[in-house]
Amino acid sequence: MLHKTKGIVLNYIKYSDTSIIAKVYTEAFGLQSYIINSVRSAKAKNKIALFQPLTLLDMVVYHKNNHGLQRISEMRCAEPYFSIPFDIHKTSISIFLSELLLKTLKEESDNQELFDFLFHSLHALDKIEKNVLNFHVSFMLRYSFYLGFFPQETKSVWENSLYKPSAEIITYLENCMKYTYFESFSSTNVHRREALDIVIAFYKNQIESFGDMHSIGVLREVLE
Incomplete structure (x- = not known):
């Protein structure tokens, strides 16, 4: 099932050649780990920038209780930092x-x-x-x-x-x-x-x- 939630990125680690696993503190589900595929590829259009520490996100996520790695369907910067x-x-x-x-x-x-x-x-x-x-x-x-x-x-x-x-x-x-x-x-x-x-x-x-x-x-x- 898809859910909308805000999130605060804490960090990420590289996973395979083009993917990452990001820890995000979410409004709806608390602390979660998300696997994001192809975010480090040449065609990713700089999406990796969304996972810099403390970035504020609007997300649409797939969520399964008691499931270690979750997935993100959609994401965008919720509130860009200016300073x-x-x-x-x-x-x-x-x-x-x-x-x-x-x-x-x-x-x-x-x-x-x-x-x-x-x-x-x-x-x-x-x-x-x-x-x-x-x-x-x-x-x-x-x-x-x-x-x-x-x-x-x-x-x-x-x-x-x-x-x-x-x-x-x-x-x-x-x-x-x-x-x-x-x-x-x-x-x-x-x-x-x-x-x-x-x-x-x-x-x-x-x-x-x-x-x-x-x-x-x-x-x-x-x-x-």
């Missing part, structure tokens, strides 16, 4: 976020609130101008709510961690939780670096399989 592909800061943040989502999105069922949050957040990243450098920390703190471990008090973020933040870092974390993506507040490279270390440690304490973030080195190099 993320051309802004090195935003591009680096998007790579970091795609790795984060791959580590944490597991449900193979719909979750409308979570999907709406992710869709809105990616729109915000594309649109914001003044608060870009704080986005990834703010996102991680907000995202934790949908994963079930949002800190009711700021101290919950670091109380089980080896990191003991200064008063300035505590204020920075509070601002990340308090202000919207579009509201600016002062921060330094030191604030962002230490706060990110604290929030990643917070995730590791909550998710046993979280592991290391491999994209963090590039993110730090670009943002600093």
Whole structure:
């Protein structure tokens, strides 16, 4: 049976000479893996561009419950990005976020609130101008709510961690939780670096399989 759904591309791997397998977080079915044939062939008309990380898709898909690989009947870009592909800061943040989502999105069922949050957040990243450098920390703190471990008090973020933040870092974390993506507040490279270390440690304490973030080195190099 065919179903219409929006989706957020997380990544893809090559499969045979011309095909790929893409992980997509969908509005209707949660996390799914799709096999797309001939997308890397000379006649594919650049369709591979639709599967860059965090691309927002409108899709018509075939769906079978408890079936490992699904198939896509139709697809198009739902909302093109106007700044993320051309802004090195935003591009680096998007790579970091795609790795984060791959580590944490597991449900193979719909979750409308979570999907709406992710869709809105990616729109915000594309649109914001003044608060870009704080986005990834703010996102991680907000995202934790949908994963079930949002800190009711700021101290919950670091109380089980080896990191003991200064008063300035505590204020920075509070601002990340308090202000919207579009509201600016002062921060330094030191604030962002230490706060990110604290929030990643917070995730590791909550998710046993979280592991290391491999994209963090590039993110730090670009943002600093």
